[in-house]
Amino acid sequence: MKSTIRILAPAIAGLTLMGNSHAQVSTSSLTLYGIVDSAIQYVKFDRPISPTLQAASGNLQASRLGFRGTEDLGGGYKANFQLEMGFNTYTGVAGGNTLWNRGSTVGLSSPYGSVDLGNMYLPIYWVFLGSDVATYGLANPSAIMSLEHTVTLGKSGTGGFYPNAIRYRTPDLNGFSSEIGYSFGSENAGFQSEAGRNEGLNLQYKRGPLWVGYGVNHYRYYANGTTNDASSQITHVVSGSYDFGSFVLGGNYLYTKRTDSTNFFASAEMVNAKVPFGPGDIDIGVARRIENGGARAMAYNVGYVYFLSKRTQLYGYAAYIQNNGQSTQGFGLLGSAYAVVQPGFKPWAVTGGLRTSF
Template identity: 75%
Template sequence: MKVRHLKWVAGGVGLIAAGACHAQSSVTLYGIVDSSIQYVKLDRTVSPTVMAASGNLQASRWGLRGSEDLGGGYRANFQLEMGFNTYTGVAGGSTLWNRGASVGLSSPYGSLDFGYMYLPIYWVFLGSDVATYGLSNPAAIMSLEHTVTLGKSGTGGFYQNAVRYRTPNFHGLTAELGYSFGSQNSSGQVADGRNLGMNVQYANGPLWVGYGVNHYQYYANTTILTPSAQTTQVVSASYNFGPVTLGGNYLYTKRSDPTNFFASAEMLNAKVPIGPGDLNIGAARRIEKGGARALAYDIGYVYFLSKRTQLYGYAAYIQNNSHSTQGFGLLNSAYATVQPGFKPWAFTAGLRTSF
């Protein structure tokens, strides 16, 4: 009887230990499914068109996020995320985890991550977009200031072969340093796509401010081995006044290749809770070398059916001068640029849910 009793005790201890180990680890499946209908005038030579669109409030995606408690304040973390088109079922990129893949360690001294990630400047840009879900695809401000517009380094996008360090939070002050090793291309140019960036952010109650910079190396042509560079800087802020939240930024980018390209942009946007949803308003201006000027405006309403599910509608407009060719590349990649001086517009309505 004693032997049997000891066996039961040993088995119970084993189950408890297994449960404790399991409790120290977690894996979360998450995602967003977003579909809409849009009515757009994308270019001068294209008639206004009604079309289906995926991810017009937020890009549809699913991912896995995991963490293991290693003890002593240390944790191992990973994240894998991919986008997809809800109308076609097609993955959102040429790679499986096209929206990020990383593994890292966090500790009382900060966190260190390795993989395919956003570099630090992205988070400063995102912090200035106070819309219900920042970087809404139909938002004209995003078309003016995001990756496609500002070229090589831009304010977003994912970077391969990247390493990122984030400091602990010191009374609201945080900093981040990121480096992407780039890769050798087919012409033997070893620094293609190499990035170095950092940010500093400060949050105190309703106030948030941030600064970010990114230095990107590339080659102007395939016959040289000395890389050119594009440096982008952004200063951002937001403030929650209670009923209204305001956000804004200023950014400047310049390339060192023979084109001497440069551009600057400013953005201001607001979120106003009205009824069972949020009113989002934004405006932006961009100035480029060669006299190109563009103004952009958008207004939208996000209606909460529940905490996870929303209906939304947006209207957006871009005003190009005679030298500017900015289009709605985020709504249709074939029209990232338009005929000089054309003023594209878009209306979109859709449904978003998350899990």
């Protein structure tokens, strides 16, 4: 449920003493929304660390508070904005110590599509997320192995927000839609001026229970602090999902490659399912990642979400990562200090929590 405030703003035009006046009424809306998610987790992060019992925020979905507003400009045109902040429910601290860390945009929409400017996800993210039939959290091994953390892959576009960005979204065209995005990056005026720049697009199609999508992202960075020759990372994602009625199945394939001297590349694939059972859903999934240098990792999860109401759920999950002798994948989303583990270690985690939305 979202709390929506409707505001009627009379615009009096041509008001005269002769009584020959009329009023034009524009409609605006302001929506306040959010998620509050708190959990307890028990995790074996790395080989030299004993299993740890912790309070955790956002293990089903990230806790957040947001505002979304629209003003009808007439003729099918609207002005839009969105401000969203993520926070830790146990400490109250905003993620990254940034106020609107989950996006801040303003834009215009029309029958021909929409244009937004600000801090936002780039197009490839929505294709990646669309294959996650549960939620983007511990529930999904593709999240565990999201390829988004800087230690392994940098900002590939599959996750994370991008500042100084602009995007265009097409209207729905018989189930087809597309999005083009560009980020100006760090906006260095001189040396290493291309740092953090991104451009990408996606193509999506939805008809009935079927959804498929493709996304690509081109990210530029510098291999060290002395070079002025930018390197690139190009990431491709193909995703799909299908609602069979008795269950929902989703999957994706991702490939990314860098152009610097490391010649880094990686691929990953994921399959997950959501199966209604009793008053809730069973969520299961498996993912695999392959990197250059022989690193291989598998991730597995199983969980259950119990619906107390449409807005409030109890949940419990277990997840396991199986690294080979060259792989160092850890639970970076559960503990940022443990995104990388000792080669060959196999971390595991269990969690239970409560999530509510408004």
